[in-house]
Amino acid sequence: MEIAEYAVFGRRLGQLKIQQMAFMLIAIMIFFVLIGMFFMVYQVSNLRAKATELEEQNARKLISKLANSPEFSCGRSFRDGEVDCVDFDKLMILKDQSKNYGDFWGVAEIQIEKIYPKLLSNVTCSFQNYPNCRDITIYNEKVNKKSYVTNYVALCRKDIYNREETKNIEVCELAKIKIRYENKEIAK
Amino acid sequence: MEKRGYLDISFGWMFAIMAGVIILAFAFFMAQKFIGLKNNEIDTASSKELGTLLNPFEIGIESGSSNFIETPSRSRLDFECDDYGNFGSQSISTAHESLGKFSEQSDSVSFQNKYIFSEKEIEGKKFYLFIMPFDYPYKVADMIIITSEDDEFCFVDPPSEIKSDLRRLSQDNFKINPDCSSKAKRICFSSDRNCDVVVKYDQGYVVKDGEELYFDGNLIYGAVFSDKDYYECQIKRLMKRMEQLNTIYEKKAIFLNLRGCQNNMAPDLGTLGISVSTYSSSRSLSQMSMQVKELEVKNGNSGICGLW
Secondary structure, eight states: OOHHHHHHHHHHHHHHHHHHHHHHHHHHHHHHHHHHHHHHHHHHHHHHHHHHHHHHHHHHHHHHHHTTSTTTBOTTSSTTOSSSEEEHHHHHHHHHHHHHHTTTTSOSEEEEEEEESOOSSOOBOOTTTTTSOSEEEEEEOSSOBOOOEEEEEEEEEEEEEESSSEEEEEEEEEEEEEEEOBOHHHHO | OOOOOSOOOOHHHHHHHHHHHHHHHHHHHHHHHHHHHHHHHHHHHHHHHHHHHHHHHTSGGGTTOEEEEEEEEEEEEEEEEEOOTTTOEEEEEEEEEETTEEOOOOOOEEESSOEEESOSEEEEEEEEEEEEEEESSSEEEEEEEEEETTOOEEEESOOHHHHHHHHHHOOTTEEETTSOOTTSEEEESSOOTTOSEEEETTTTEEEETTEEEEOOTTHHHHHHHSOHHHHHHHHHHHHHHHHHHHHHHHHHHHHHHHTTOOOOOHHHHHHHHHHHHTOOSGGGHHHHHHHHHHHHHHHHHTGGGOOO
16 A cells, blocks of 8 residues: 555544544434433422322321411300311301411311211302301312311300200311312423 | 562552542441431421420410420521511421530421511420410410520519519529529510510510510510510511411301301401401500500490401
């Protein structure tokens, strides 16, 4: 081989090696990027699961707290109502005022459903039918929601006893307080 | 003789080394970012968990009791208060210590229904907390008072009510004089010499860093353990919630009257509502105090038709 031909051959061989290496580097980069992407997807799903778990944990703890919060609780106005007692009279007012509360409780829906004594009709409470009604929705956001988390409470109100004599009495019934969270996974 | 450089490295090797360095630098950068992100995720989750953990403490039966939260490693808790909107919000962020260095403060998690009284930033591994109800005259909220085990508080000559509260709480970092260590922060009730906080109990204010923080009832604990601006913001938030509750009770009074359960509290609640809506700073608490006491008496006298 002539010297000139040898030089050209050597240069081509060098270029080929650089090209080979460049392709190899690109392949390695793509490989790592793919691994990175799989890892990120896995991490994001883990994060979402963690968020859901935290939210559920919060729901379980919030449900018992809610009945005892000042907006709901009987306080000392009912004889037997210090814990897990919900003031029905107060709820009727709160229902109308709940727009001011917005995201205050951090849940998408709060409902109270009377379960005992059982009513024949499923009537939603209003000032017209109070207290002969079954359920009352305090707050309801129009979003996709998860299933209900519930807790049993005493639903108490002041009433009038109108038989031999007329007197004010306290009436307590059994109810369920139900909350629902927004289902963020579907929303996404 | 042909002259050659010091390093006899082919272009291929040089290229590979440079590319390798770039790849390693990129990988190192990404790993560092990832560790930072992961730390932030852990701390943000911890903040949320902390907020969630506080829920059971706030149930009525837990009021006036002390408990603690222990973190896996030394942590820094940061509390922020914002009085914007109908209720304002309470934010919590955390950072944890690893290899002798604190991670960056996590993203803050906000709660509208929590009222934490504390210094704005506390550090430690164990955090004591106790709950005090804020009744004014009806229950407005539960105040959560958080302190670090690193901070010891020495109560000098407290009045009997405070002494009995402290005994009931039996919190390890609360001591009553003379059982205090020299590093303890001194909270004085009778003298103001050598004190970090001076409580003018009968006048209803606390002097801290030369500033006056006014209180009524259980708010004394908020005033003693919080920074001035933070305390004022939390009281504003409490007043915002009180405004909503006041409307509920005022309407409940009218509703009960219509249903035959007579009480005459609606006008007084209306007057209190005006005072609450014009609240500006803790100094106004003393003006409200009289109305609150009157309502307390009226509610007690309403018998079965009492509102709270």
